[in-house]
Amino acid sequence: MLLIVLELIGIAVFAASGSVAAVRARLDVFGVIVLALTTALGGGIIRDVLLGVHPPTSLRNWPYLLVAGGTGLIVFWFHPQVAKLRRSVLLLDAVGLGLFVTSGTTTALAHGATPYAACLIGMTTGIGGGALRDLLLREIPLVLRREIYAVAALAGAVVVALGEWAKLPKGLVALTGASIIITIRLIALWRKWNAPVARGLEG
Amino acid sequence: MLLIVLELIGIAVFAASGSVAAVRARLDVFGVIVLALTTALGGGIIRDVLLGVHPPTSLRNWPYLLVAGGTGLIVFWFHPQVAKLRRSVLLLDAVGLGLFVTSGTTTALAHGATPYAACLIGMTTGIGGGALRDLLLREIPLVLRREIYAVAALAGAVVVALGEWAKLPKGLVALTGASIIITIRLIALWRKWNAPVARGLEG
């Protein structure tokens, strides 16, 4: 139950990040909805394909599609001024990453994956939707450009796997994992943390 | 049987759209064939992965590969003058979309998917190959740029699902579904229908 709520919130947030990016790229209303769906449902579909869940959960339950499509429509009509959009994509992306990595790791464990595989599948669930969004808009994906992206996702996934292994309450574990990811991403954005580029390429 | 014929025609048409796009991008003969194969078989492979059909149908039956590769080769040698090519891609794409959405929805139903899931998987089957084609050639996919693309696909998928639910003759249902999609797409291309872009972005 908690898992489904977390996943639906994550879907709304990622749908918003996808549709804001689509509005910035000047797509029309249908393009915005398609990109909202892809960003919001892509990670979960990749997760289900890797776990062998057929057909993927989000293609079998209409609330997923409704939340993702509805969010896209809302963003299309009520999006804030264009100047603020770049920041919103990054912020929404951080929250969506936190929720998706957490729910992806928990789902993988529930399907019998080892903790090691569950961490990797959880990471992929969180990273996948945003990577599809950037690929479709012909941008180099955030996960390749943003230093602390994959690391934040991995940290949260490991916390969730450890918490489940220690049999801590699931709600607590999920919220802690998501919070860690969101906090790391927000601090990285706020402080403009930069990772080193290979030597000899500067200037 | 009807399903296989429809699918093979769809494969030929999508292979033609992929190889015409590849010729326009000045790829050599092998690049043209690879793009023909990807465009023609991509949607069906995505469908089989979502349905859990292993290995995908098109990788197990040589006619699929033969039709797709042969079409690529034919387009490479006999393609019309370059000036007319842009239009041909759009036209072929419309026919391929109609055939693939129809056969994808029918296949999903035959594998026990619910009508709801079958519609979404049918849409994905139709959209997938063309999206791969555009991604590989570094264009923003048609489905994001063309207003009535996903809607046309969805309309056809719903008609097929309803028809099968009402137990109408399969051939009739498939032809109706495909015709609806192709007609909507052609009218949209002919009338240059445009969907609204988000406010504040014009000019």
Added chain:
Amino acid sequence: MLLIVLELIGIAVFAASGSVAAVRARLDVFGVIVLALTTALGGGIIRDVLLGVHPPTSLRNWPYLLVAGGTGLIVFWFHPQVAKLRRSVLLLDAVGLGLFVTSGTTTALAHGATPYAACLIGMTTGIGGGALRDLLLREIPLVLRREIYAVAALAGAVVVALGEWAKLPKGLVALTGASIIITIRLIALWRKWNAPVARGLEG
């Protein structure tokens, strides 16, 4: 056993090709590692998804991740001068292609695929990782631009499938298949073999 060793060497080589390409694109250290992982593990994950192996092998066994990530880190710190990098990507890519097509074809046969399906899945295993690498860096994939790419992969896959069918020793078959692919690719690079572009497009 031989299969695992071949696969790990292939992973290291493809990870190197991915991370060298990432260094050239001026990604930071985490971006380099993510691209190393994607290039190295992408082909095998696609293969496992097509064969219905859940979860994919490389997400269940830590040596895969360790080899891919470690190679990325090593390339990041010790990469040669930037000027030489373009050539290295092509060279490493040839070796990785040879090893991955071979191990992919063998794995598919071991999972009960027909020789025909095994050849196609082997090709896809070899081509997939490099195509993902190029897509993520927004380049048109090598397989579309390099004439003798898919053909070399197919030739090697057919040799492996024939060898297994004739029940020749597996080690010999694998090495022969890989050598054929690498040799064809290197000769193509060395002689700058070019395939014809469609008529009417020159100049």
